[in-house]
Amino acid sequence: MLLYYPMKSKCTPLFTGLLFVFLSLLTTVQGQSRRLSPADILRVATVSDAQISPAGEWIVYSVSSVEGEQTTSTLWLVHVGERLSGGPPTSRQPEQRRNWETLRYPGRPLLPPAWNASNPRWSPDGKSIAFLATREGQRGIWITGPTRAVPRFITAIRETNFFITYAGEPFAWSPDSRMIAYVSASEEETDKDDDPRVIDRIQYKSRTSLSDPLRTHVWITDVDAPQPRQLTSGLLYDHALSFSPRGDEIAFLSNHEADPDANNNSDIFAVNLQGQTRQITATVGCEYEPAWSPDGKWIAYTATKRDVTTIDSVAEDTHVWITSASGDTRRELTASQDRRARNPHWRSDSRAIYFSANDHGQTLVFEVELNNEKVLPVFGAIDQIKSAASEFKGSLDSTAPTVLDQRIQVTSFSISEQLDFGEFVSGQNRIPIRLASIASIISDSTHPGEVWMGRGNTLTRVSNHNDNFRRGASLIEPEEFRFKSVDGSEIQAWLMKPSGWREDRKYPLVLSIHGGPHGMYGYALNPSFQVFAARGYAVLYLNPRGSSGYGQKFADGTINEWGGGDYRDLMAGVDEALRRYSWIDQYRLGVTGGSYGGFLTNWIITQTPRFKAAVSAASVSNLVSFYSTSLYQDLIHAEFGGFPWDNYDLLWQWSPLRYVRQAQTPTMFIHGEQDNDVHITQAEEMYMALRRRGVETVLVRYPREGHGLREPKHRVDSLERTLAWFDRFLK
Structure with a gap:
């Protein structure tokens, strides 16, 4: 509530003019949208x-x-x-x-x-x-x-x-x-006792x-x-x-x-x-x-x-x-x-x-x-x-x-x-x-x-x-583009410019990878991407083969080869973004993803040194051990056509852990301690391998959390840590 006291005006024309300018500027500032924080x-x-x-x-x-x-x-x-x-x-x-x-x-x-x-x-x-x-x-x-x-x-x-x-x-x-x-x-x-717990299913x-x-x-x-x-x-x-x-x-x-x-x-x-x-x-x-x-x-x-x-x-x-x-x-x-x-x-x-x-x-x-x-x-x-x-x-x-x-x-x-x-x-x-x-x-x-x-x-x-x-947020409209991947397949992608973008400056880019593998990025608000843009990052996201929304043949693109054609699509997408947008700094690239996107993040850091920082959330690193620790054993049956004891070589071939000797990228792992979709041991295996090899790495464990963070303080904390990790290595 505002209190109003009537009084006689004794303002000079100069004072009145200055007051008008001040109030105009104040109204303009108050009306402006601000950049998002985590x-x-x-x-x-x-x-x-x-x-x-x-x-x-x-x-x-x-x-x-x-x-x-x-x-x-x-x-x-x-x-x-x-x-x-x-x-x-x-x-x-x-x-x-x-x-x-x-x-x-x-x-x-x-x-x-x-x-x-x-x-x-x-x-x-x-x-x-x-x-x-x-x-x-x-x-x-x-x-x-x-x-x-x-x-x-x-x-x-x-x-x-x-x-x-x-x-x-x-x-x-x-x-x-x-x-x-x-x-x-x-x-x-x-009639079952809970101490000890006898597992029979x-x-x-x-x-x-x-x-x-x-x-x-x-x-x-x-x-x-x-x-x-x-x-x-x-x-x-x-x-x-x-x-x-x-x-x-x-x-x-x-x-x-x-x-x-x-x-x-x-x-x-x-x-x-x-x-x-x-x-x-x-x-x-x-x-x-x-x-x-x-x-x-x-x-x-x-x-x-x-x-x-x-x-x-x-x-x-x-x-x-x-x-x-x-x-x-x-x-x-x-x-x-x-x-x-x-x-x-x-x-x-x-x-x-x-x-x-x-x-x-x-x-x-x-x-x-x-x-x-x-x-x-x-x-x-x-x-x-x-x-x-x-x-x-x-x-x-x-x-x-x-x-x-x-x-x-x-x-x-x-x-x-x-x-x-x-x-x-x-x-x-x-x-x-x-x-x-x-x-x-x-x-x-x-x-x-x-x-x-x-x-x-x-x-x-x-x-x-x-x-x-x-009304209170300055939101960035992503730009859609499509390109031909290495085998001629058309891939749909989006790029979000950083807030305050200027053509005469170079900006770091973060590649974000969706989960699934049969998920789909698209035309929905992603608040985390908007926070990345507000922090000065370009954000690239795309639907590589395996994604839904493009027909059955495209969705089957990851069968028997996680990290095969989809990895090539992602790298072709980065190349296309660098070709189209000269203001992206090719020497300041980051990569992140959750669940299957975390798997591909782990895969990418073992296949190429082009990314200078990575954040891998709820990620798979070893398809053999994933089978016995996840509640989704039949995902391996559906994607790789059998059991680990029958196709061990195939599963190990497409496991990021196999190629960890090649990894050089500083990587943060984020995982819920109660995640049974992708057990936290998957992050532990990758973290320990990088740590033993001297690659800069950190593992962030969130108590009480499963596959994806639910508690508000954990959601904010993980985003803040992700940004801080990229700031450290990309800025």
Whole structure:
């Protein structure tokens, strides 16, 4: 609050002029964005899981943010009502629209203060929202409504720490909104002592500890008078639920192999309300994400087809499939697209399926019709959708109805049951289409994710949780370029210039490598890259062979040779960046990466001395010992076609540790002490080898952390240490 005391003015013209100049300069400085520091990465709120109500009137979503040393997840609700336009506005002038910063649909917290909740899901009648929360030590399902209803506890849920790939939906409403089916764990083996711990299974490790004895099963309860009943049982992990529209069965996933730990093979099953289970699919590949069609005839899902599917980063792209409810008929719908598909959602008329897929650095929403298997982008594919008039085009800053004609990233989406009619225009072709209202989380390289809603390619932003962060930060737009690698393969890359870049200066460059190996860099904000740029570094990142988003042949590019073609792609990318950008100092190059990116960092420092500093996080160094210490043994089966005792020479050939005599680069290793994805011994082996050889190195161990750092202070500390390491050797 400002106190104002009226007084007579006695200012001279000179004083008045100086005061005006001072205030103008102060306003200019205050209005300027500042460069990011490592602590600023905690200011980015993670907006996720946008769920639109069946009638398209409401959207509920999750917001994860850091408060002190804790990361909390809250639920927000926004009422979009009937005001959402199906097309761009016709009366608003472009300059007015672009300066419009007030949200058309302001949201509010759904729950009272101090609630920590996630996984909001609408009841089919649109009157209630079920969600997961822990309250007063009780973990379970709660229900509230869009009209500020007091949350009501429905049932307790017990969770296992066992790693379940693509765990899917943890609960599902019945079509009449009277029941909820859910996944909860129970202890099937109660006679085992914990001291000593006797290991008698393959998957005895979870991601950060030893696997508990719990198994997950399908349960059901009434909503009005909760009385939980267990429907499935056994030494199995039942998960990923979808309620039949007839209300008589629940579809779910389970692995019924003789030894599920030895063979990752999830199939689709269904259990009726009396607890009788039937198997719907029985394939050698893995089925994921079952979703029952509204008419009850089909179940959509994503799936692989190969004999071996790892529980980790799989090379094989999942595609969208459908099976008849009986399991007699199965069809693959998106093979022609040749992209990795996830998250299938039925259109309410049961004639089409919406899904997300990776494509050249973007993750977008697509639609496939059942009758002709034609795949069309819903929005965001700027080279396939007819350009809109300039007054309707806008950036992710806009809060007015906007046609997004830029590269974006869609991390999640949901669709309403209500349909409108429109057309897809591509060149001279006009294809009539049915449009559902879609709520999605959209981001790009300089905008954190926010909630957007729309139909077709016209969208409206309905959240602003990161606006203050953007206004206070000077963010760098990366430049995309493509080049031919050593064998002629086209590689997509991005380069971020350092803050305050000047053409007459030389700058150090850091090459960053993604994990996987089948991950994908793209058009999403990377706060750490922005901090690197603020510190004066150029950042190069690219998608070498093995990355998803470029088709199956490209994704298979690392099979049987980790550090082969992908290493050559990375080095060709560095060469291309040096050729294109003469201001990059070729004598001040750094390299970093996490997980598989850490593996490649270790590989690079043993293959070339061109990098003067390296930071390797959660990295693999020895494929032989990795096999027996990681919970992902089948990653070796899938990528190298067998067991270490059968192909030891091949695994050792592609292990960085084998070539450690050649390493000269000062290297920092960062690792979580409880990481069972890539055990910390992998970093220890590489660290000890470099240390014994006299190469400058340090190992930073983070207690309580697994594969990737979670605690806010550790996230900031690791970034600060990484920058300090590069500053020491590159500046």
